[in-house]
Amino acid sequence: MTLLPLIFDGVLGFTLLWLAWQLLGSPDLFRAIVLFIAFGLLMALIWVRLDAPDVALAEAAIGAGLTGALLLAALARLGPPSETASLDNQGDRASVAEGGGLPFRRWLVALHLVLACGLGYAVMSLPSAAPGLSDAVANSLALSGVSNPVTAVLLNFRAYDTLLEMGVLLLALLAVWSLGSTPDAPPDDQPVGGVLALLARLLTPLLLLVAGYLLWVGGRAPGGAFQAGSVLGAAGVLLVLAGWRLGRRFAQLPLRIMLVAGLVLFMAVGLFVMLVGGDFLTYPHASAGGLILLIEAAATLSIGMILAALFLGIRPDSRADQ
C-alpha cells in the first residue's frame, strides 16, 4: 500500500471526526448546521472512496443538501440566532447541573469510551474475508432487469424494504402536515425577487434535467429513484425559497395523488405480478426492467414532491381549509 492513499484516508477520516466534534460542540447553532452540511459532503467523498457512488449521490443530495436546508429553515423559524445561542448556552450549563454535574459527565464519558472500545474490538475481531452477498447479487443480476446492482437490490431483491421506506417518507409528510400548523409559520409568502428568483429560474430546468438523467441511468450506472427524487426535491426547495407556491387548484387532490403515486404504483405493480401468478413483487424476468423503470419514475416524482413538501413544512391548502 502506498503512502498517499493512506494519508488521504487518514485526513478524510480524522477531518470527519473533527467536524462531528465541532458541530456537536459549537455554541453557535448556525455554525453547527453549516458544519453539518460540510460533514455531509465529506461523507459523500468517503462513500466515493469506499466504491459506493450511489450512496455518495444520495448523501450529497439528501444527507447534506436537503437535511441541511431543512435544519437551516428550522433555525430561522426558531428565532434570532443570538437569542437561541444564549438560550442554548444556558441550557448547556443547566444540563450539567441537572445531570448531577461533572461526576455524571465523567461517568458518561467513561461509559462511552468503554462502548467505543467494545465496538472497535468487535469490528477488529470480524473475520477478514467478507461473507457478504456480492456473489449472490452478481449471480442473479442478469435476471433482475437492471445492471446496476444497487438498483437491483433496491427495486428487485429487496424491493419490499424500499416499498416500506416509501411508506416512511409518506408517513413523515403526513406527520408534518398533521402537526405543522405552527403559529409562527414561514413568513416568506411574498415572492422573493433578485438573485434567488433568478437562480431558481435558471437552476430548476437544469435540476429537472439532472433528475431525469439520474432516473434513466439508474438501471445501469449510479443513480436511480432516490437520487433523482432528491434532486427533484432540491429543485422544489429552491422554488419554495423563491416564493413559488402551487396553485390552489392543484394543492388539493391532484397534489396528494402525486405525493402517493410512487407508493401506490409500487404496490399496484407488486399486486399485479401476484395476480399474474408469482409472489408479491416477483417481476417476470422479461418485463422486470420496464416495471422497475415505471416504478422508479413514479417514485422519483413522489420523492421529489414529498421532500419539497417536508421542507415547506405545512399543508399547502391549510389556509384554504380555515
Place this chain on the structure above:
Amino acid sequence: MTFFLFFALVGIGLFTLGLYAVIVHPHLLRKILAVNVMGSGVFLLLVALAKRSDSVDPVPHAMVITGIVVAISATALAVILMLRVKGETGRVKLPETPQE
C-alpha cells in the same frame, strides 16, 4: 490495518460521539444533529465493512440509501415537533424532570 477497517472505526467514533451528544445537550436542534451523526456512523460502518471482499457488496449500499431516506424523514418530523414545542413552551428543550 486496512483502510476500510479504519473507516469502520471512524463510524464507531461518530456513533459514540453522537450518542454522547444526544444525552448531554439539552437543545433540541443539537439533539437532532447528534442523532443524524449517529446514523452516519452506523452507515459508515455498514458500507466500510462491505469492502472486505474484493467485489463490491451492493446490499449494504442499498441499505444505507434506505437508511438515509429514513433519516431525513425522521429529521423532518423532529424539526416540526421541535418548532411546535418552541411554539407551545417558548423553549427549545425538554422539561427537565420527566416525572409527574
Place this chain on the structure above:
Amino acid sequence: MSVLIFSIHWQVMVVLLPLAGAIACFLWPRRGVMLALVCALGTTLSVAGLSWLVVVEGAQRYTVGGWGAPLGIDLYVDGLSLLMLIVTSVVGVAISVYANGYFERSRARAFWPLWLFLWGALNALFLSADIFNLYITLELLGLAAVTLVALAKGAQPLSSAMRYLLVTLLGSLLFLLGVALLYHSSGSVDIAILAERLSASPVVWIALGLMVVGLLLKTALFPLHFWLPQAHASAPAPVSALLSALVVKASFYILIRLWLEIFPPNNFVLGQLLGLLGAAALLWGNLQALRQTRLKMLIAYSTVAQLGYLFLAFPLANIIGWTGALYMLLSHAIAKAAMFMAAGNILRFGGHDSIADLDRIVQRLPLTVTTFALAGVSIMGLPPSGGFVAKWLLLEAAIRSAQWWWGVVLVLGGLLSAVWIFKVVGYAFTPSPVPHEVRAVPASMEWSALALALTAIALGLFSSWPLALMMVGLPFGEGGGS
C-alpha cells in the same frame, strides 16, 4: 371456498390493506371514517384468512419478490406471529370504533391515516423474518406512534412526543448497528439463516447486546421506562390504548424472536438480568402507580409494571414460561386498551382525570366503571381472566424450574396492582351529591371499551384455543408442554 382461502396471499393482504387504507384516507380525508372502518374490517378478515391457512397448513414462509433469503426478504408466520396479528386486529377494530366517537373532525383527518400506517407497520413487523426489514418497520411504527402522541393538544403532549421520538430513534439506531454487525459476521439478515450461521463470538454478543438495549429502550423496561408514562398518559385516549396495548409489545416481540432463534444457548446470566429488571419494573411500576394523582398517569405506570411480567419468562426459559409471558402479553394488550379507553370516557365525561375527584364521575358511567373493573380483574390476575391464566402459567414455570423467587414477585405484583385498581373502583361506591357539568359519551366509546374488557375475561375461560394456536410451528422449541 377453501380454494379461495388458500390461493390468496394473506400475508401480503395483511400488510398492504392498512397501508392502502392509510393512503386512501390521505387522499379523501372527508371519507376517513368510512374508509378506515372498511379497511379495519378487511385487515381483520385477512388475519382470519391467514389464521385459517396457518392452522390448517402449519407455519408459513413467504418469499417476497420470489428470491428467497438471503438475497430477498422472507415473511414468516407461525403461532407466535399469528397471535400478535390477532391481538392487533382485535384491539385495532375496537380502537377504530372508539376513535370514531372520540376525535372531532379536524383531528380525525390526521388520525385515520396515521393509525392505519401504524397498523400496517405492526403487521409488517410481526410477519418479517429479516432483521433489516424489521428496522424499517420499527421506524415506520415509531414515527407513526410519535405523531399520534403529538395529536393531543397542549405543551405536555408535544414535549413527551419529542422525548419519545428521540428515544425511539436512539433505539432504532442501536438496533441498526447490531444489524450491521450481524450482517457482516454472517452475510445475511434473515433470521433463520442467522440462526444457522451464528455462533457465540464477541461480535455476536456485542451486536445482540446493542439490539437488546435498543429494543428494551423501545419496550420501556425499567429503568429505561422514563419516557413511557408521560407519552402514554398525555396522548389522546385511543392512542394511549394502542401504544400500551400494541406498540411497546412490538419491540418485545422482536426481542423474544431474536432470543428464541438466534441467541447463543449459554445466555443464562442475561436471562437472569432481564428477569431481575422485569421484577424491578413490576414492583416499581406498581408503587409509582399508587402515587399518581391522575388516572391516565396511573394506568401508564401500570403498563411499566405489567411489562415487567413479560420479562420474567427469560430466566424461566421453558415452554410454559414463554406461553405464560405471551398469554400475559395478549391479555394485557386487551385489558390495558380497555382501561385506557375507559379513562378516555371518564375524561370526556367529566373533563378531567384527577383521581381524587373521580367520585363525581364514575357513578354516572356504570358501563365505563364495569369496563375498568373487568380490565382490572385481568390485570390483577384474578380468575377468570386472561391475566389469571398467564400468571398461572408463569407461576407454574417458576415452580417447575425451582426458581420460586420469581413466583413471589409475581404474586406481590398482582397484590400491588389490586391496591390501585380498587382505589379507583372504590369511587364507584361513593355518593356524589353535586351533579357535575358533563358531556355525553358516545355509546360507541363505552361499548367498544366494554367489549375489549369482556374479551380479556373470556380469555380466562377459553384459553385452550389461543394456547394451541401459539404452538403452531413450535416457536418455543421442541419439548412437551405442561
Place this chain on the structure above:
Amino acid sequence: MSWNSALPLLVLASSLFPGGVIFFLSEERVVTRTVLNLAGATLKLLLVGVMIWGVFHGEPYESRLPLLPGLDLVLRADALSLLFVTLSAVLWLATTVYAIGYLEGSPNRSRFFGFFSLCVTATIGVALSGNLLTFLLFYELLTLTTYPLIVHRETEVARRAGRIYLTYTLAGGALLMVGTLWLYTLSGTLAFTAQGFLSTLASSEQSTLIMIFVLLMMGLGVKAALIPLHGWLPQAMVAPAPVSALLHAVAVVKAGAFGIIRVVYDVYGIQFAATLGVTLPLAVVAAVTIIYGSLRALFQDDLKRRLAFSTVSQVAYIILGVAIVGPIAAIGGLVHLVHQGVMKITLFFCAGNIAETLGIHKISDMNGVGQRLPWTMAAFTIAALGMIGLPPLAGFISKWYLGLGALEAGQGWVVIVLACSSLLNAAYFLPILYAAWFKPPPERWPAERSFGRQETAWPLLAPPLVTALLTVVIGLLASAPFSPLQWVHFITTSEYLP
C-alpha cells in the same frame, strides 16, 4: 350435552342469569326485579332437590369445560357438595325475601341484587367445584362479588371495611393459588377424590406437602376467619343486614370452612393428613379460635359485632370436627356447617329487624325489646339457645357428636374446650335474652317505624321465623331421612369412612 352434565350448569345459571339481567334494570322496576329474584331462587331449590334425589340414588352429575392446559373447570355434585348447595339455596331464598323488605325504597337496589345473585352463584360454584382449580376460581369470584355488597352503603366506614376485606381475602387468595399450583406441579392432578390423591407421592415430598398444607390453610383460613386471620370479619359488619346474614351463614366464611373440609378430605385424605401430622395443629388452631372468638364476643356491646365474633367461634367448630380424626367428630363438624348457618342467619335477621324497626344497635339499649317485637325476639331466642347447645335444638346435635367423636378419637381436651365454649356462649347470649324479655322497655325507642298492627314488615319477619322453625325441626327430626344429620351420615359412610 346430557341432562346429567347440564344440571350443575343450570344450577349456576339459575342465579347467574337473573343477576345479569337485574344489573340492567332501572331502579323503579321493583316488580320485575322481585319476580326475577324469587323465580331464580325457587328454580334453584327445585333443581337442587332433583340433584339430591339423584345423588342419593347414585346418579353422577358432572359438567366440564377446558380451562387450562391439562386442567378443566369441573362442576360435580357429590354428597358433600350437595350439603353446602342445599344450605345456600334454601338460605338464599330466605335472604332474598328479607333483602327485598329490608332495602325497600333505598337507592342502588339493582346493583345490590345483581351482585347478590352473583355472590350466590359464586357460592354455589364453590360448593360444586370438582377440583381445586375450579374451587380457586369461584373462591376469588366470591371475593370480587361480595366487595360491592360490603361497601353498598357508600359510607367512609363501609369503604374502609371493604378495603380491609379485600386486603385479607386477596392475600389469602394469592396464597391459595400458590399452594394449588405447587400441588399441581407435584401431583399432576387437582381433582377432588375420596380419601385424597396425595398419599401415593414419594415420602421425600412430605415436608413440601406440609408446607403446601400450611399455604392452603392460610388461604382458606382467611375466609373461614380462623385466628389470626379473622380481622376482616368484625369490620365487615357495616354491610346491610341481609349481606351480613349471607356472609356469616352461607357465603364467605362457609366457603372457607368448606374449602378446608375439601382439602383435608378430598385432596390430602384424612388418614394421610393425620400421618403428615397436620391435623392436630389444625385442631389446636380451631380450638383457640373457638375460645378466643367467644371471649371477644363477650365484651362487644354492638349486637352485630357480638354476633360476628360468635361466628368466628362457631365456624371453628366445623374445622375442629374435621381436624379430629374420627368419623363421629366428622359428622359433628359437617352437620354444624348446616346448623350454624341456619341459626346464625336467624340471629342476623333478627338483629336487622331490631335495628330497622327500633333503631337499636347496641345490646345495652335492648331492654324490653321482647315486648315490642315478640315474634322477632322469639326467633332470636330459639337461635341463641341453639347456639348455646340446648337440646333438642340444632346446635346440641353438633356439639354432641363433636364431643363423642373427640372422646372416641382419644382427644379428651376437646371436650373441655367445648364445655368452656358453651359456657361462654351462654354468657354472651343469655344477658341479651334476659334484657329483652324481662327488663322494662324505655319510654321511646331511638328511631321507631310503625307498621300498623304488625310488629314489623312481613318480608322482614317471615324469614327469621322460618329459619327459627328450621332450627327446631332439624334438631327434633335429626334422625328423619334427608335431615342434615342423616345426609352427613350418608356422606361419611359412602365416602369418608377411614
